[in-house]
Amino acid sequence: MRNKIVAGNWKMNLLLAEAIDLGRKIKEAASEIEGVQVLLFPSSIYLKSLAEIAIPVGAQNFYPAENGAFTGEISISQLKDCGATHVLIGHSERRAIFGEQADFLKQKVDSAIAHKITPVFCCGEPLEIREAGTELVYVKRQLEESLFHILPENMQNCIVAYEPVWAIGTGKTATVAQAEEMHRSIRNWITEKYTETIAQNCSIIYGGSCNVSNAQELFSSPNVDGGLIGGASLQAESFIKIAQSF
Ligand code: PGA
Numbered sequence: 071m072r073n074k075i076v077a078g079n080w081k082m083n084l085l086l087a088e089a090i091d092l093g094r095k096i097k098e099a100a101s102e103i104e105g106v107q108v109l110l111f112p113s114s115i116y117l118k119s120l121a122e123i124a125i126p127v128g129a130q131n132f133y134p135a136e137n138g139a140f141t142g143e144i145s146i147s148q149l150k151d152c153g154a155t156h157v158l159i160g161h162s163e164r165r166a167i168f169g170e171q172a173d174f175l176k177q178k179v180d181s182a183i184a185h186k187i188t189p190v191f192c193c194g195e196p197l198e199i200r201e202a203g204t205e206l207v208y209v210k211r212q213l214e215e216s217l218f219h220i221l222p223e224n225m226q227n228c229i230v231a232y233e234p235v236w237a238i239g240t241g242k243t244a245t246v247a248q249a250e251e252m253h254r255s256i257r258n259w260i261t262e263k264y265t266e267t268i269a270q271n272c273s274i275i276y277g278g279s280c281n282v283s284n285a286q287e288l289f290s291s292p293n294v295d296g297g298l299i300g301g302a303s304l305q306a307e308s309f310i311k312i313a314q315s316f
Contacts, residue, residue: 072273074289075229075296076313077109077190078303079130079158079277089116090123095306097125103313106296110303111158114144121153128156128190131164134174134181146185157182160192160216162235172215179217183224190229190298191217193256194278197236205234206255213259222264226271230256231298237278239300246291249276253293282308285315 084092089112100108111128112120120127133143149157159178164170170178175191182189193212195205209232217228232252234244244252253274260269276288277298288294296316302308 072271072295073107074105074316075107075109075273075275076309077111077128077156077231077275077296077298078309079111079161079298079300080113080303081130081163081300082113083304084112084116086116086119089113090119092304092306093120093123093125096309097123099306099310100125100313103310106313106316108313109156111156114149114152114154117149117152117154126155127153128158128188129154130158130161132157132178132181134177146181146187150185150187154187156188156190156229158192158231159189160212162192162194162196162233162238166235172212175216176219179220183220188227188229189217190231190275192231192233192277192298194233194235194238200234200236205252209252209256210259213256218259218263222268225260225264226268228272230260230272230274231277232256232274233277233298235278239279241279243279243281243284243288244276246287249288249294250291253291253295257293280312282311282315285312289315 109126111130114129117127129149132146133140160175179189193209195208199208256274257269273295275296276294280297281302
């Protein structure tokens with residue numbers, strides 16, 4: 071059975087004391103919420119401090135080489151060493167602002183799997199693609215180019231995050247029908263490429279202006295297994311309410 075997941079993507083926010091304070095509050099509340107995996111993606115420099123308060127953490131980014139002359143970069147082994155168990159790959163901000171392309175994302179997926187770190191593979195269409203009505207083709211291609219090369223035993227441990235770019239940080243959420251259609255399609259593509267069992271074991275979470283008022287409706291959709299939460303994960307109260315929305 072697939073996991074229900076609520077993950078906080080803190081992006082480039084918070085100072086150390088704030089991150090620890092928020093992490094502690096979330097940890098305390100999360101222990102009361104049954105059947106939901108709560109995960110945080112803080113800035114990498116805070117991973118160790120958050121892992122020490124025993125909250126599951128993942129990294130927002132890494133460089134897919136073991137070590138060497140890559141000034142300013144962080145390897146997956148270093149992140150693992152600081153307690154990371156998951157990593158975001160393909161977030162639209164990495165694609166758009168930092169120019170990360172399909173081939174590079176494929177290398178990142180391979181690197182995460184080689185180190186037994188769970189990839190949270192992000193996909194999603196920009197507004198013009200949604201307006202042109204070609205979002206299914208677009209997202210399928212993102213998955214085929216960077217994720218669907220992996221072996222079946224690795225696919226069932228992956229998490230897919232569908233995040234329509236037009237919904238990220240805009241306050242404009244996908245409707246339940248839009249989210250469900252994409253999530254159902256993603257699950258069907260996993261079935262076609264792998265097996266029905268693998269597709270059923272794979273968590274597909276939604277991201278893009280998910281908040282206290284829309285989480286419950288989104289999470290009640292049959293193929294939406296949780297959320298990747300940006301803005302609303304920066305306050306304990308809203309994030310906890312979202313995690314309680316199942
Ligand atoms: P948002 O961000 O919830 O602020 O829209 C989601 C994300 O980028 O993961």
